[in-house]
Amino acid sequence: MSKSIIISKNTCPMNLGINILSGKWKLQIIWNIQKNKVVRFNELQRMLGDITTKTLTSQLRELEENQIIKRTVFPEVPPRVEYSLTEIGESIEPILNSLCDWGKAYLGKK
Helix, strand or coil: CCCCCCCCCCCHHHHHHHHCCCCCHHHHHHHHHHHHCEEHHHHHHHHHHHCCCCHHHHHHHHHHHCCCCCEEEEECCCCCEEECCCCHHEEEEEEHHHHHHHHHHHHHHH
């Protein structure tokens, strides 16, 4: 869960980034949305595997509050909700790709 940070000119950018993206699931959520462009809740939950509904809901709300993802609700019966990355969220893509490349290199050295 991200902690509230008061943003000022003295805020460390690294601490801010870590705070927004911290947690077991957030990077995986962003990665899956980025790969699929638009994802529905149940689809995302299946992709992630062991995440509970409560945890996924909480993580999605935090990412939406931090303007990383966008939640679109369609006024249908039953309601349909889709998640996609915002422009800010899309800017994380090179970082995620680098992290993935680093993980592959790390696995290759073990």
